[in-house]
Amino acid sequence: xxxxxxxxxxxxxxxxxxxxxxxxxxxxxRAFPTLRTEELCIEAFTAAADFIKMTPAELKQxxxxxxxxxxxxxxxxxxxxxxxxxxxxGLDPLGTIGVKTGGATGGSTIWEAIxxxxxxYSDCALAMGWERMDEVPTDxxxxxxACAADKDWETPLGHIYTGYYAVMAQRYWQIFGKAxxxxxxxxxxxxxxxxxxxxxxxxxxxxxxxxxxxxINSPVVAYPLRVLDCCLMSVGAACGVVCDExxxxxxTDNPLRIWIGAGSHTLRVADRRDMKIPLLPNExxxxxxxxxxxxxxxxxxxxxxxxxxxxIASYYAYNMTGVVDPCExxxxxxxxxxxxxxxxxxYEDVGLRPYGEGRDYIESGDGYHTNPKTGKPxxxxxxxxxGLIGCxxxxxxxxxxxxxxxxxxxxxxxxxxxGDEKKWKKFGREKPKDWTDLQVKGxxxxxxxxxxxxxxxxxxxxxxxxxxxxxxx
Amino acid sequence: MKSENDVxxxxxxxGRYKIKGKFHIIEPNTPIFDDNGKLCGxxxxxxxxxxxxxxxEAIFFESLSKGKLMASRCDNPKCESKxxxxxxxxxxxxxxxxKNTVIDITxxxxxxxxxxxxxxxxxxxxxxxxxxxxxxxxVEFKDVCxxxxxxxxxxxxxxxxxxxxxxxxxxxxxxxMDISWVPVGTPESELPEGFTL
Ligand SMILES: [Zn+2]
Numbered sequence: 240x241x242x243x244x245x246x247x248x249x250x251x252x253x254x255x256x257x258x259x260x261x262x263x264x265x266x267x268x269r270a271f272p273t274l275r276t277e278e279l280c281i282e283a284f285t286a287a288a289d290f291i292k293m294t295p296a297e298l299k300q301x302x303x304x305x306x307x308x309x310x311x312x313x314x315x316x317x318x319x320x321x322x323x324x325x326x327x328x329g330l331d332p333l334g335t336i337g338v339k340t341g342g343a344t345g346g347s348t349i350w351e352a353i354x355x356x357x358x359x360y361s362d363c364a365l366a367m368g369w370e371r372m373d374e375v376p377t378d379x380x381x382x383x384x385a386c387a388a389d390k391d392w393e394t395p396l397g398h399i400y401t402g403y404y405a406v407m408a409q410r411y412w413q414i415f416g417k418a419x420x421x422x423x424x425x426x427x428x429x430x431x432x433x434x435x436x437x438x439x440x441x442x443x444x445x446x447x448x449x450x451x452x453x454x455i456n457s458p459v460v461a462y463p464l465r466v467l468d469c470c471l472m473s474v475g476a477a478c479g480v481v482c483d484e485x486x487x488x489x490x491t492d493n494p495l496r497i498w499i500g501a502g503s504h505t506l507r508v509a510d511r512r513d514m515k516i517p518l519l520p521n522e523x524x525x526x527x528x529x530x531x532x533x534x535x536x537x538x539x540x541x542x543x544x545x546x547x548x549x550x551i552a553s554y555y556a557y558n559m560t561g562v563v564d565p566c567e568x569x570x571x572x573x574x575x576x577x578x579x580x581x582x583x584x585x586y587e588d589v590g591l592r593p594y595g596e597g598r599d600y601i602e603s604g605d606g607y608h609t610n611p612k613t614g615k616p617x618x619x620x621x622x623x624x625x626g627l628i629g630c631x632x633x634x635x636x637x638x639x640x641x642x643x644x645x646x647x648x649x650x651x652x653x654x655x656x657x658g659d660e661k662k663w664k665k666f667g668r669e670k671p672k673d674w675t676d677l678q679v680k681g682x683x684x685x686x687x688x689x690x691x692x693x694x695x696x697x698x699x700x701x702x703x704x705x706x707x708x709x710x711x712x
Numbered sequence: 713m714k715s716e717n718d719v720x721x722x723x724x725x726x727g728r729y730k731i732k733g734k735f736h737i738i739e740p741n742t743p744i745f746d747d748n749g750k751l752c753g754x755x756x757x758x759x760x761x762x763x764x765x766x767x768x769e770a771i772f773f774e775s776l777s778k779g780k781l782m783a784s785r786c787d788n789p790k791c792e793s794k795x796x797x798x799x800x801x802x803x804x805x806x807x808x809x810x811k812n813t814v815i816d817i818t819x820x821x822x823x824x825x826x827x828x829x830x831x832x833x834x835x836x837x838x839x840x841x842x843x844x845x846x847x848x849x850x851v852e853f854k855d856v857c858x859x860x861x862x863x864x865x866x867x868x869x870x871x872x873x874x875x876x877x878x879x880x881x882x883x884x885x886x887x888x889m890d891i892s893w894v895p896v897g898t899p900e901s902e903l904p905e906g907f908t909l
Contacts, residue, residue: 240807242792272744273752316756381837391769392800395887398837398847403861406850409760410829413871456731461833509850509861538872543829543859565905 241514250291251500253357256712258487258494259702260363261481262583263287263299266666267475267631268444270373275478276315276476280369283476283636284328290652291491297505299328301360301486305335308348309310309635315371315381324367328510328654340362341387342575344368345477345638346698350499352481367634369476380472387431389507401469405461406692407508408580410543414536416580423463425598427454429699430467433576433622434609436443437629438671442640443631445471446671454579465639468579470627479640479646495649496708497642499700500555504541506695516540517550517592520557522563532593546581546694549588556686556699557590561710565590566605566619568709570682571648573641575690576626587700588664589688589699591619608677616680623648623677638689638698645702653678683707685710713888720761735761767805771814776891777884779820779908781877783856784812789795797856817853821877825893830869831909841889849893851875867892882906 240247263286265279281295288298305323305328317323321337340347347369352364372380382398393403394577416422428451437446449467457467480490487494505511516527531538543549562568574589576582586597591605598621604610607617622629622643627637649654654676663670683704690697703709720733739757739781746752766773775782778872783799791808798805798812805812819888828850836844847864867879880890883906892907 273746327837376838378836379840381835382839383837385837391766391773394886395841395889396848396861397833397835397842398840399833399835399846400837401835402831402833402846402848405833406829406848406861407829409831410871413829460835461831467713507800507861508859509797510802510806512796512857599884604861 241512242340242428242441243517246628248554248625251555253353253498256484257353257356257497258482258484258705259497259642259646260358260482260487260490260494261287262477262479262639262646264442264636264640264643265475267442267473267633267636267640269471269473271474271657272373276320276369276371277324279474279476280324280328280367280478283367283478286554287478287480289522293490298480298490299330301363301482301490302330302365302480303333303363304352304355305330305333305352305365305367306338306348306355308338308344308366308639309336309337309370310344310583311343311634312385313386314380315604315703316374324369324543328367330365340696341346341691342577342632342634343505343638343689343696343698344635344689345640345642346499346687347501347638347696348635349481349639349642349647349700350698352479352503353497355501356481356483358388359493363480363482363592365478365480366639367476367478367635368639370633370635371470371474372633373474377472392507392509396712400692401461401464403508403653404578404581404668405464407543407584407693408432408464408578411580411584414534414544416598422450423455424584424600425601426463426468427451428601429576429579429582430628432601433626433629434467435629436608436623436677439624439677440625440630440657441659441666441668441670443625443630444473444629445625447629455663459669464473464578470577470632473631473633475633475636475642477636478640479642493650495704496703496705497700498559499554499698500559501550501696501698502555503696504546504548505696506693508543511541511547513539513542516594517554519550519554520562521590522593531593537595544584545594546584546588546690546697547696548697549585549690550686552688552697553589556701560701560703561708565686569619569684571623571685572619572621572644573626573644573677573685573687574621575688576628577690579628585688585690589686607681620679623679628705629664636688638700639661641687641689642700642702645687648679648682649681649685649702651678684709717776729763731763754839765771769801771889772801773857773886773888776879777881779788779818779847779879779881780816781818783815783817785802785815786810787813791883798858799853799860801857817856817875820853820855825851825877826873827869827871827875828852828859828874829871830864832869849875862891864889865892865893865907866898868903876909878907878909880906881908
């Protein structure tokens, strides 16, 4: 569709408030030759129970339905892998279902769990996601990921998903980045930032102390994208437990409110027709009338340079929660930084900056924990976990990791989760001597964007401290 | 590679598939031992051939082997997208879900095809048969509402560059690989093997 009816643009309504009671993650790595997927899932579930000072058996008593996300049966070579995990978690005979939406699988999985609670069907639901990307060599892995593109029209072309995505990066780079060295440098700053934050995260396997020059001199994957511009390929699991109000307060004194919006767009970028830009609450009609003048070639929307699914997901989520200006109303965000340039594209889709001006979010210092220009706290820090570039991209787990990380800031427990020396040791990692507490002080509201490949599926999850809502229920 | 006799082949008789040749190859598992020589896993070899129907898109893939680019158009007078031309070929209109009309856009492509975006990459996945570096291009055409994804066989891509379709007519694979693109003015002698203008 390129025109949307009022019925389709209806703001989603949840029949009752939904809360995130707890979250948990396993360690993440490129490969775990001595761990089965169920061991990682149990690690994540146990962490979620620990977080609210319960045993896994106690937490299980509350769960009524379970939602499992993993992107590719191919990767784990196990159809109905969800049923295996459900059994190993000892949750039979509860109702359960598997969810698959590519890179957005984690977000979509909790979307299902949230709706189950909002509707009254369940008072407490588990959302668990994982990916097993180490059961095939990288070449075969690239082929399997490319199988998520159209198998007749795209996959035979190189069997390399990056190729189908990178044409979008090229168009954005030339039209909106004007192929400038300064824009290239801003892309590199994102890689430096996210890999730097990844160093402070014991769960992460992509932390690196690097410079802009390192990124710009790293090998070309598909110009202008270089190795250090790209996300990781990972193994690991993450989960969240969502509840109605009564159950949430039985589980913990400090549950967070949670909402979610979801959007989609054609699997093939090729099929995207020109349309009017749907506006977010902080955008005035007419804002984009001269976009094509300011950026010649930039008048086709969403074309190859924007993600309609991210815009629609944000439209639903912001209007559900009363977010008007995300930079003003939110304190911390996690974005889907599959590539440095797609991170910049997302800033515009989710309204951090107007279309065409995404780079300013980094150049202004707003996106940092500490603004490098002023030395003061960044206005809206992003990807303090390290994101997909610095922490992990275990596809089905990614969206749930992002939600957990936002939660830790609002719970004001980021340092406890990431700073514990014993945890670093247990994960076989060395805590850096210059480890820094990245807790966003006073964080009350946050956003996590879970995004599939070329933007076929996107979810926007908003978390808020219940005493700091933006609008009445 | 399988011998010519072993290649899995399929025909259709009375509406049913008839298969001939090998559709899977059996290879034994092998153990994986960890740093300490303890068993930690196994390999699971697998080689399979799938049988896939092109359905209503078959005409598109068959036409490539004849040097023709077929698109589809919504002709539903009641549809707000009436007259929209789709390439990639869509069997049904995405708006009214009425069957589209198959149309030949070879001439439109020859006269108006232009590079909308591109990427050059040395990377590929398993089973790739394209020559590296791969030059992916997205091609826009006049009066077509979508943008076709393909690959450039000759020259260096640039946004806005005019290109011509070439077709694998001599040894067709009946896949999307049978259409490629070259810059306008490329002589026939420079085309890859089996391709014609
Ligand atoms: Zn129609």
